[in-house]
Amino acid sequence: MAGTVIRPFRRDDTEPVVALWRAAGLVVPWNDPYRDIERKLTVQPELFLVAEHASVDGAPTVVGAAMIGYDGHRGWVNYLAVDESRRGEGLGAAIMAEAERLLVERGCPKLNLQVRSTNQGVIDWYRSLGFEPDRAVSLGKRLIADGEPGPSGAAP
Ligand SMILES: CC(C)(COP(=O)(O)OP(=O)(O)OC[C@H]1O[C@@H](n2cnc3c(N)ncnc32)[C@H](O)[C@@H]1OP(=O)(O)O)[C@@H](O)C(=O)NCCC(=O)NCCS
Secondary structure (H helix, E strand, O other), rough: OOOOEEEEEOHHHHHHHHHHHHHOOOOOOOOOOHHHHHHOOOOOOOEEEEEOOOOOOOOOOOEEEEEEEOOOOOOEEEEEEEEEEHHHOOHHHHHHHHHHHHHHHHHOOOEOOOOOOOOHHHHHHHHOOOOOOOOOOOOOOOOOOOOOOOOOEEEE
């Protein structure tokens, strides 16, 4: 974590952030990350976080990112990723702690997130941060088609 800061996204983070999400397996055919970034910049852009590592001898590099939002009832986290070479150092937990801090600051009473059901390792990881599965089924309805439909026809 030394030399790493968590700060709001800037436009020139776009390419490194999309590359980070692609490498982390978070970009799916039915979501366009560039359109998702453009939309996020119109709604609570200050809650779009980037973790940046400032090396002594090189340019700062993006090593983590997450989109956070508060809809007035629940907080949400999407697109959380940490660069593979920096996992296990507490960076993911630090981004989530900053997300929680920003949400509590805004009076948000509960944080929700969705994890693909096949991503059991990450579900366990969230459990280690105090998250529990809700007794609810997550439903979704696509309003704007950005790409191909998902494998089941649904677009999470
Ligand atoms: C999920 C992810 C962001 C975690 O980032 P990370 O920086 O490696 O996580 P951290 O280093 O903060 O882990 C914090 C703690 O969780 C623990 N942990 C890691 N994996 C765990 C698991 N499967 N079960 C339980 N605990 C786990 C670590 O040991 C660490 O505990 P410690 O601080 O007591 O040693 C990262 O693995 C990632 O980018 N994954 C791919 C993208 C993805 O699936 N994102 C989630 C989309 S919903």
